[in-house]
Amino acid sequence: MEHKVRTCVFISGNGSNLESLIKSSNNYRFPTEISLVISNKKNARGIKFAIKYGIAFKYFSSKKMNVFEKKCLIEIKKKKIKLICLAGFMKILSNNFIKSFKYKILNIHPSLLPKYKGLNTHQRVLKNKEKYSGCTVHLVSDKLDSGKIILQKKVMISKNETELSLKKKILKFEHKLYSKSIKSIYK
Numbered sequence: 275m276e277h278k279v280r281t282c283v284f285i286s287g288n289g290s291n292l293e294s295l296i297k298s299s300n301n302y303r304f305p306t307e308i309s310l311v312i313s314n315k316k317n318a319r320g321i322k323f324a325i326k327y328g329i330a331f332k333y334f335s336s337k338k339m340n341v342f343e344k345k346c347l348i349e350i351k352k353k354k355i356k357l358i359c360l361a362g363f364m365k366i367l368s369n370n371f372i373k374s375f376k377y378k379i380l381n382i383h384p385s386l387l388p389k390y391k392g393l394n395t396h397q398r399v400l401k402n403k404e405k406y407s408g409c410t411v412h413l414v415s416d417k418l419d420s421g422k423i424i425l426q427k428k429v430m431i432s433k434n435e436t437e438l439s440l441k442k443k444i445l446k447f448e449h450k451l452y453s454k455s456i457k458s459i460y461k
């Protein structure tokens with residue numbers, strides 16, 4: 275693709291979604307290129323993927339969220355970023371940030387939104403004896419896990435499902451769903 279959408283991925287942890295986005299973006303027909311990775315955790319395991327694939331990355335402390343956001347906006351402008359993908363980013367971006375960034379911000383959440391917003395999703399799903407769970411890619415709005423839904427994948431819960439097995443199962447689908455959602459936006 276001639277003009278790929280310059281994308282920044284925000285992470286806080288393992289970065290498996292980050293890696294799958296990098297892999298998809300390495301295909302020249304995929305609409306985005308990952309131009310920057312930002313972590314709010316110094317030792318986030320996902321940073322290793324930025325290093326492995328030679329992608330610029332920044333760590334900014336999020337102790338003071340307004341300072342973190344200011345630094346991000348400067349860096350994002352420098353790198354001409356036109357899409358932000360949150361991938362296991364554990365902080366809530368302010369309304370101000372969302373408004374200041376004029377382009378799309380996407381998030382992936384491990385549930386069938388609008389059900390089970392917030393943390394400890396799998397634990398709550400199992401406690402409620404749900405038959406299905408899944409994952410959702412959505413636009414980020416000023417309310418937590420509430421923006422317009424791009425795509426969802428429904429996943430069946432097995433009989434002896436544990437929190438860990440469900441997490442692993444859904445994560446595999448997340449990796450596919452995130453790339454598919456991006457494709458559907460920029461087709």
Ligand code: GRF
Nearest residue numbers: 288289290291362382383384
């Ligand atoms: C994923 O389950 C994602 O849906 C949630 O946090 C997890 C991040 O996993 N927001 P990883 O860091 O991409 O491996």
